[in-house]
Amino acid sequence: MINVESLTKKYAGFTAVDDVSFTARPGRVTGFLGPNGAGKSTTMRVMVGLTPASAGEVTILGRRFADLPDPGREVGVLLDASAQHAGRTGREILTIAQRTMGLPKSVVDETLERVSLTESEAGRRVRNYSLGMRQRLGIGVALIGDPEVLILDEPANGLDPAGIRWMRDLLRGFADDGGTVLLSSHLLHEIEVIADDLVVIGNGRIVAEGTKDSLLAAGGTLVRSADPAALAAALTAAHIGHTSADRGALLVDAELAVVGQTAFAAGVPLVELRAADGAGLEEMFLTLTAESQRDSITDPEGAAA
């Protein structure tokens, strides 16, 4: 269990994380989603004691990270897959972790197998690893102490589709065994296939939180016509809220049957009509992304302050 309570982090007057609270629960994979610069890494760095909080606190398994008696065996952390010494081999890096934590030698081979790094890959220097191999090794270092909690910053970055499926299965198994997983991503679709719960952050604040299913279900109806203007006019006349979505479609705040009936009554032929399935979440995420890009353009001091 990870508990974030009213966490705020300021850098010289710039608020990177603004009164953030959420819980990542055992048995669940919690996705921490937000556009670049939203505050995900900062929150995770505070979690593991690398950055002090300006206000609020984070507890892991009921204690602050600094107060955990045996942190490596309680919390597995991957913040930056490229932070390993490039001149060491994968096996050496796992061996250092094994010795530091006082674990039996056998865990090195077990971990290599768990993260699907072959014998010859394990003997290669990390500078010659692909990004995906570095992520696997980083996940291995996080897992080696058999922790109860995993905190992973952008672990899917650099993984190919097969790698993402591998990671999903691995994290699913970890959570099914009672573990708590928190992983961040700036890509909705990447996290959508892995997470059970979502916490969405934008400009340092939580903007949505809940089970993935509930957030994806709250999408309304997606409808497309060859004549979008006539469709929009018909919906407006019927006082049904709608916004523009991808490729001329409309995202409508009403049930499927109501939208179909309204279009039919107005004589507007449709080419697509379906439950939006997360389009609401996607729209919200795109708006957030656009906002943060606009902020960085219109507020040049914002990010660096």
Ligand SMILES: Nc1ncnc2c1ncn2[C@@H]1O[C@H](COP(=O)(O)OP(=O)(O)OP(=O)(O)O)[C@@H](O)[C@H]1O
């Ligand atoms: N040491 C620092 N000093 C000043 N500002 C910082 C510092 N670290 C982070 N920031 C700022 O805090 C904000 C949040 O950054 P953070 O790295 O937490 O975002 P993120 O959500 O992890 O983004 P990304 O997906 O790009 O990794 C950004 O505007 C960033 O520039």
